[in-house]
Amino acid sequence: VLMSAFALGWAVRSQHDARERRMEQVKSDERVQLARELHDTVAHHVSAIAIQAQAGRALAATSPSSPLEALEVIEVEASRTLAEMRAMVRVLRNEAPVDYAPQPGVADLERLSGASPAGPRVEVRVSGDLAALPAAIDAAVFRIAQEAVTNALRHARNATLIDVRVAGDQSTVSLVVRDDGDPGPADPAHEAGFGLTGMVERALLLGGACRAGPCPGRGWAVSATLPRQVSA
Template sequence: MTSPVRALWDAPAAVPAPPGRVWRDWVLVGVIPALAVVEASVRTDVPWRWLWAVVLTALAPTLLWRRSRPFTMLAIAFAVGTAVGLATAGDPQLYTTAYFLILLYAVFRWGSGRAMVAGGSLVVIGMLLTFLPTPPQVADVIGGVAVAVTTSTLGLAVRWRRRARSRELEQVRLLEREQLARDLHDTVAHHVSAIAIQAQAGSAVAATDPGATVQVLQAIEAEATRTLREMRAMVGVLRAPDDALAPTPGLAEIRSLAADAAAPTIAVRLGGDLDSVPQAVAAAVFRIAQEAVTNARRHARGATRIDVGVDVDSDGVRLEVRDDGVGAASAAPGYGITGMRERAALLGGTCDAGPTPDGGWIVAATLPRAGWTA
């Protein structure tokens, strides 16, 4: 076999895996028999109409397994349909038989490479066999082939689009892991190095200055506490997608967002005890603010001002990024909004984005202390 054919033959099943049965599957199983009976009652000119109605009713449950066993269900449906067509010496003229296309779509959407090749071959053989009793019209052949090819192509297009989306998300995760490795080095490793230095100093003065030794131990305790806090925060942040570069930014770096002279202007307000926020959490707040400002610059039509506010209190950190532009009434969450929400959620907080009653757009994130100290 040539390389393209071999690649198709060895292709695995669709990734990600197909979902389980949903309510729509049961609706289809219930609707198709009903449509077959109604059509058989109305179209009195169709030969063997009640036989075909019974066959379609019996084959309708194949839709329940079309994702997990796509080729098997297609083979069953086409084998039975072709056998009945040959026995009655005629094509199934009920429009309800178009449900077979759902099974064909499922093979190319969810099946493996072998299933796609075998399913396509099965459809071709089935079409040729139905042409044996009576020679078909050229228009009928062209129409049948066009419908089958279109259905198969649609299944492949949806399959490849979903796989491309999955690869993009995986790439985002890989990039974030690299960034979080930098965060780990710049925060926790810093405290561990300080502990090691203090321990060396304690060893040097232990014999001559017991008082200094106590101070060293207190310093080690303080560093160890901060390290533990940073590590707990990092465990949550390790699962959040975003991008960054070392050194890890903090709350104070949010002021740098206002340094860009390009319109709209950015006003930054920071309030509360900024030093009480762990570095990893502060980096998360900075990234959310950065993404929100970037989105406002890109999408807020007519915006002249972006206000960034950060408040730190005993409950945690609250961030608001608000613009005065004209935004959409709603927006489908892309990577930016999804990343902000996931980063906040993994630290035990929330992040909401949407239009304001008086116009403009607001991004509001709340990170409670319980989320990063638990």
């Protein structure tokens, strides 16, 4: 009887510990997801605001209309930032599920072409079969492209073009974001930080891969390959 009671107590305690570990893992996963979304969305918009403010100030003397155009972009980006921050606050207050808003995807990539009217030109090219992608893959393509464009706008020296290419076939989706900035040694600011970490994590979680590095000759590239189907 004593042994049976001991075994029962041990089993109950083990189940309790396992349940606690699962709950902590869920909380940790949600924190990572929210941190990634915070970086991907808010950092992108704030970067655009900073770039437009710098451009407006630089062009004010020679082009009186440029500051007004920059202010219009700043207003749009600030409004988007506020909306997305409010959505995240609702999640943290348990007023909304973790999947708190429709996620942008491949169909929204053209939005990136207007990321910096006063900076490098951003060209988006989409080809192949990209219909009916799983939601997680669709969102990951956009977020990785968005972060790569943001990094290029921040760090590419004297760049005139940021080229975004997405292609799909029956088994994979590939993404390459390349700028034509000045050649030089690997830039720690370009290479490190939560931005690249988040891109790599997104790809790995979906069974894909993501890498970044200097291009031959000049420029910097981020490339990612994602499976078309997500493993259960």
